[in-house]
Amino acid sequence: MLAALATAVDDADPLAGLAVRDVPVPAPPPGWARVRLRAASLNHHDLWTLRGVGVRPGQLPLVLGTDGAGVDDDGREVLVHAVVTSPGWAGEETQDPGRSLLSERHPGTLAEEVWAPARNLVPLPEGLSAVEAACLPTAWLTAYRMLFTRSGAAPGSTVLVQGAGGGVSTALVALGAAAGYRVWVTSRSPAKRERALALGAAAAFEPGARLPERVDAVMESVGEATWEHSVRSLRPGGTVVVCGATSGEA
Ligand SMILES: NC(=O)c1ccc[n+]([C@@H]2O[C@H](COP(=O)([O-])OP(=O)(O)OC[C@H]3O[C@@H](n4cnc5c(N)ncnc54)[C@H](OP(=O)(O)O)[C@@H]3O)[C@@H](O)[C@H]2O)c1
Incomplete structure (x- = not known):
């Protein structure tokens, strides 16, 4: 699938590490669902990533993008909630010390497809286009x-x-x-x-x-x-x- 990647990080020249190319479709963890993206929005988080903030050694290349909207395998129009909690976490998700955003530990939304926990797929709110909904999550x-x-x-x-x-x-x-x-x-x-x-x-x-x-x-x-x-x-x-x-x- 085609995706926008961080291939390197550089605080002074963040766009130097940005690449758009074909990557293998990721293997999803159990209980995750696929969304074929119709729209994805940019978040300053993507630029911070290209600057190296929060990027661990050995993690590159990574698929950028925290936010998106598209169609799941059942044909439902959905937006993708970006917060991924630790396996088994049942409490308030902002309190989970192991939480991450899409693109931090799992491939992000600046791609043709994204995988996310099934609970993160939210039916597209009525009256919103995929482009509008893709701006909402984070x-x-x-x-x-x-x-x-x-x-x-x-x-x-x-x-x-x-x-x-x-x-x-x-x-x-x-x-x-x-x-x-x-x-x-x-x-x-x-x-x-x-x-x-x-x-x-x-x-x-x-x-x-x-x-x-x-x-x-x-x-x-x-x-x-x-x-x-x-x-x-x-x-x-x-x-x-x-x-x-x-x-x-x-
Ligand atoms: N974006 C998200 O989804 C999200 C979610 C949760 C938390 N956060 C956190 O919220 C913060 C803002 O994120 P963001 O994405 O909204 O950032 P952003 O789009 O880059 O906006 C940051 C704003 O901060 C102001 N600013 C920056 N440097 C300044 C300075 N030296 N003096 C005065 N104002 C300054 C600017 O406002 P003016 O140009 O109008 O003065 C700028 O537009 C970050 O710390 C981020 O980690 C972001």
């Missing part, structure tokens, strides 16, 4: 969990999203606005601030700007560059939800 599910499981916010709450141009942040803005939250964003880029407003943000600020009032919750994925502002912008008793630290740990 970034949008992360954003969903941050907003609706972890933040304590409710419709009408003011939620600050740091680094509005990011993949997770884009999903936070769209989902938060759809749920009736007042979403404020920061971004270094005027064009990305405009884009966030078009996606439903109520206001957009430069990084570090003094806000009109303190917010109920902050969505943090940037880390060191925005952490101090996040804490300063929060009302007493508010919540900071952290899913990563792109600019370094605070």
